Amino acid sequence: MPCTLSILLIHTLLSLLLPLTLAQTWTSCNPLNGTCPADTALSTNHTFDFTLAQPGNTWNLTAGAISYSPTTGAAFTINQKGDSPTIQSKFYLFFGVVEVWMQAATGKGIVSSIVLQSDDLDEIDWEIIGSNTTHVENNYYGKGNTTDAVARAKWYPMPGANSTDNNNSSASSSSPQDGFHNYTTSWTQEKLEWYVDGSLIRTLKYEDANGGASYPQTPCQLRLGIWPAGDPSNNNYTVAWAGGEVDYKKGPYTMNVKSARVTDFSSGKEYQYGDRTGSWQSIKTIPGNSTSQETLSKPPEKSLKQQFEGLSKGGKIGVAVGVIGAAVLALAGLWACCAIQRRKGRKEAALADAAYERDTAELLEYRAQGPKGWEKI
């Protein structure tokens, strides 16, 4: 089958060239409702510097595509309807600190987000609306409980929004869309703290979250992404929450992330739910070496460019001929492929986007419906 062969060839070429896996669907095993695989522990602290390197194989690209720049790091861009590029860590942290340096995207209806989320839907959020240049929002959820989500979503002025009370040269402007800002979340068994540019803006104590029942307390993955919450197809409340309808013609809209410093307060190989309570006391840490830690402690692989430059002239020609040949073969094969395949691919991409919208937007949708209508839509 020429289709299968050329797709295989292209797939191989892509897997050589791209460090990230393409369009993932989201794992949806809720440990409160059955047995799920254990969560890979980060078990260390690590700074992902997106100006130096791409996130590599400790992250999954779950939607869209990310580009990289040595000055502004990872760029998450919405070019058109349906775009919502997002990366998600493969590792989990079980309490810890996350410091993300981000320049939020501009634009009505565009949401730049930093999300910690667990398998049983504990969640800690930063959500920055593109059209709001003075305030940032944050929120939390325990076990997916969306009751009173609107009351929990809180807006805070950027420190220094009024003038000279921010003498910080690293954060030159107080607008989230202007320059990079330090969004730090500190998460322990006792309390959650949200900081912007070194200022503590919100504290949540365990007991103040529905007596602890709604306190995020299970191992979380980190997700960085941009979402067009103000897409005209979304419900009015979501659109209003996001500052209005997205005007795709005024795009592209880009969220930039320079770095993410992640500290895991727990250690071990994996974190496993011991029962179906979702309490932190029920989480078992499986002893052993964390695969994420091992991956991260390896010296960075030489980039393809460096490997290529390390070759002799003959070797270079050989590689070039091989790559070009393979590409020509693959493209020729693909050309021969029927349109059905292409349509199928498009459908798969649409499905992946739909899955993204469903999973990521679900809570946004809830919270944007206003204080009354919390029925799931």
Ligand SMILES: *[C@@H]1O[C@H](CO)[C@@H](O)[C@H](O)[C@H]1NC(C)=O
């Ligand atoms: C638990 O499983 C049941 C049956 O499969 C399903 O209907 C329900 O939505 C699940 N609940 C959660 C929280 O995943």
Ligand SMILES: *[C@@H]1O[C@H](CO)[C@@H](O)[C@H](O)[C@H]1NC(C)=O
């Ligand atoms: C965490 O980072 C600090 C530097 O900030 C380093 O000294 C320390 O060894 C790290 N801890 C672990 C467990 O990697």
Ligand SMILES: *[C@@H]1O[C@H](CO)[C@@H](O)[C@H](O)[C@H]1NC(C)=O
């Ligand atoms: C990341 O992507 C891989 C490959 O598709 C998938 O098997 C895995 O479940 C994903 N990992 C996480 C932690 O989401």
Ligand SMILES: *[C@@H]1O[C@H](CO)[C@@H](O)[C@H](O)[C@H]1NC(C)=O
């Ligand atoms: C930004 O958010 C704050 C708090 O919700 C609100 O008072 C303000 O009007 C918003 N600004 C814009 C431009 O939407």
Ligand SMILES: *[C@@H]1O[C@H](CO)[C@@H](O)[C@H](O)[C@H]1NC(C)=O
């Ligand atoms: C969900 O949250 C609400 C408000 O915080 C609380 O009253 C309710 O008991 C919670 N539900 C569960 C199942 O914990």
Ligand SMILES: *[C@@H]1O[C@H](CO)[C@@H](O)[C@H](O)[C@H]1NC(C)=O
């Ligand atoms: C800026 O001034 C307004 C009105 O005086 C005040 O409500 C707000 O808290 C101030 N913001 C900061 C960051 O100090």
Ligand SMILES: *[C@@H]1O[C@H](CO)[C@@H](O)[C@H](O)[C@H]1NC(C)=O
């Ligand atoms: C910023 O600098 C001014 C003038 O030097 C000083 O009065 C003020 O206390 C400083 N603010 C902070 C937060 O350091």
Ligand SMILES: *[C@@H]1O[C@H](CO)[C@@H](O)[C@H](O)[C@H]1NC(C)=O
């Ligand atoms: C400036 O910002 C950095 C990074 O957020 C922080 O470590 C430092 O304490 C801040 N300094 C001031 C004076 O706010």
Ligand SMILES: *[C@@H]1O[C@H](CO)[C@@H](O)[C@H](O)[C@H]1NC(C)=O
């Ligand atoms: C970012 O903010 C956190 C919390 O205030 C602080 O601990 C950290 O040092 C800041 N990062 C930098 C690079 O200044």
Ligand SMILES: *[C@@H]1O[C@H](CO)[C@@H](O)[C@H](O)[C@H]1NC(C)=O
């Ligand atoms: C949303 O707004 C449109 C136009 O203003 C209106 O026709 C529609 O009924 C609204 N839908 C809801 C669910 O409020």
Ligand SMILES: *[C@@H]1O[C@H](CO)[C@@H](O)[C@H](O)[C@H]1NC(C)=O
């Ligand atoms: C963990 O790694 C260390 C070396 O880094 C090794 O000595 C040890 O045997 C490993 N432990 C396990 C359980 O694999």
